[in-house]
Amino acid sequence: MRKNLIFSAIALLAVVASLFATQPQTKPAPGETQGGIPDFSGNWVGSPPSFDLKDPGGQKVGTPEDDTPYQPWALAKLLSERPGFGRNSTFENVTDPRIKYCDPIGVPRIYNIPNLFKFIQTKDYVYILHETGSYWRQIAMNKEHPKDPGPSWWGDSVGKYEGDTLVVDTIGFNDKTWLDHLGRPHTEDLHLTERWRRVDPNTLQLDLVFDDPKAYTRPFPGRKIFHLAHREFIDYSCSYSENEQLQKNMINGITAPK
Amino acid sequence: MKLAILAVGFLLVLSPAVFAHHGNAGYDMQKMTIIPNAMVTKVDWANPHIQIYFDTKDDKGNVRHWIAEAPPPSELAERGWVRKSLNPGDELTVYFHASKNGASYGIVQKVIFSNGNILRAYPDPK
Numbered sequence: 385m386r387k388n389l390i391f392s393a394i395a396l397l398a399v400v401a402s403l404f405a406t407q408p409q410t411k412p413a414p415g416e417t418q419g420g421i422p423d424f425s426g427n428w429v430g431s432p433p434s435f436d437l438k439d440p441g442g443q444k445v446g447t448p449e450d451d452t453p454y455q456p457w458a459l460a461k462l463l464s465e466r467p468g469f470g471r472n473s474t475f476e477n478v479t480d481p482r483i484k485y486c487d488p489i490g491v492p493r494i495y496n497i498p499n500l501f502k503f504i505q506t507k508d509y510v511y512i513l514h515e516t517g518s519y520w521r522q523i524a525m526n527k528e529h530p531k532d533p534g535p536s537w538w539g540d541s542v543g544k545y546e547g548d549t550l551v552v553d554t555i556g557f558n559d560k561t562w563l564d565h566l567g568r569p570h571t572e573d574l575h576l577t578e579r580w581r582r583v584d585p586n587t588l589q590l591d592l593v594f595d596d597p598k599a600y601t602r603p604f605p606g607r608k609i610f611h612l613a614h615r616e617f618i619d620y621s622c623s624y625s626e627n628e629q630l631q632k633n634m635i636n637g638i639t640a641p642k
Numbered sequence: 643m644k645l646a647i648l649a650v651g652f653l654l655v656l657s658p659a660v661f662a663h664h665g666n667a668g669y670d671m672q673k674m675t676i677i678p679n680a681m682v683t684k685v686d687w688a689n690p691h692i693q694i695y696f697d698t699k700d701d702k703g704n705v706r707h708w709i710a711e712a713p714p715p716s717e718l719a720e721r722g723w724v725r726k727s728l729n730p731g732d733e734l735t736v737y738f739h740a741s742k743n744g745a746s747y748g749i750v751q752k753v754i755f756s757n758g759n760i761l762r763a764y765p766d767p768k
Contacts (some may be wrong), residue, residue, distance in 0.1 A: 475743075516689075
């Protein structure tokens with residue numbers, strides 16, 4: 385009897401072991417598409433200040449080498465700005481609303497900030513959480529835009545998956561943000577298309593199409609590359625008082641630290 | 643802590659990665675200012691920039707207060723920094739791009755501890 389029990393136990397263990405041995409791997413590899421949903425998990429980071437990979441430092445902006453299809457007023461506005469970055473950068477009297485007023489940085493410019501962001505993918509919504517400003521975006525999946533989305537800092541975003549790509553369509557912007565750190569303007573008619581794709585486990589690519597006929601004579605593209613960062617968010621608030629003190633320190637020097 | 647500030651001109655273009663959320667236009671990015679015998683007095687480990695407060699003394703003992711800003715913590719973490727990498731009382735040589743207007747302010751490139759250890763805020767210029 386005792387011998388039979390031992391044999392039975394061994395047989396049971398063998399069956400269980402064989403089940404585990406033949407069980408397919410259920411945990412997807414990073415970035416693998418499962419159930420039609422590509423995996424964008426992880427914390428991502430990119431670099432400033434431009435969406436033009438051929439001119440990442442913004443040294444061509446506003447020059448004859450800049451092939452951005454500006455409407456005349458948009459080019460004039462760009463050239464009148466005092467940005468903190470690129471060929472026309474300045475330190476004093478900046479006109480960048482982000483630097484000057486801590487205004488919300490908006491889409492897509494937030495992807496020119498070298499801070500972390502992450503995707504929260506649910507069935508009905510994709511949320512993008514940003515370390516910068518603790519801002520977050522909501523993207524309604526497989527839905528239509530409301531008929532008349534009011535102008536807002538972040539616009540109204542809807543999305544869908546196309547294979548391994550998350551396609552985000554955003555309208556309903558206000559005209560208070562810049563497209564990038566260099567001062568390219570836009571109007572409330574901006575229609576932005578983002579195509580997010582994890583090109584390998586450690587790399588996320590964003591392809592953009594800017595369509596704003598009032599500011600640009602034709603749609604034009606942009607691209608940004610992000611890499612996986614193995615660290616967590618920390619607090620990031622754009623505090624007007626801290627910003628003001630920073631400006632004073634930079635311009636006047638400092639007194640003893642408090 | 644005698645102050646002997648050196649300035650070294652760059653012949654080559656600085657790494658484009660050097661970045662401040664308010665831009666770099668106010669800093670002399672073509673010149674590296676080297677500040678030996680800098681005593682750390684405070685470190686703000688926070689977004690959007692880490693700020694390193696430090697003091698120097700001249701030959702007469704006069705103290706000068708400085709701030710060197712560094713990239714956001716998430717960027718510095720990739721270069722091996724942690725929140726307690728720098729602490730009040732640390733003695734450093736600070737390499738930074740000073741404010742063009744002469745303010746005691748700059749954007750840090752790297753710091754070297756008195757034992758020779760180096761922390762880079764940005765990759766070395768090419």
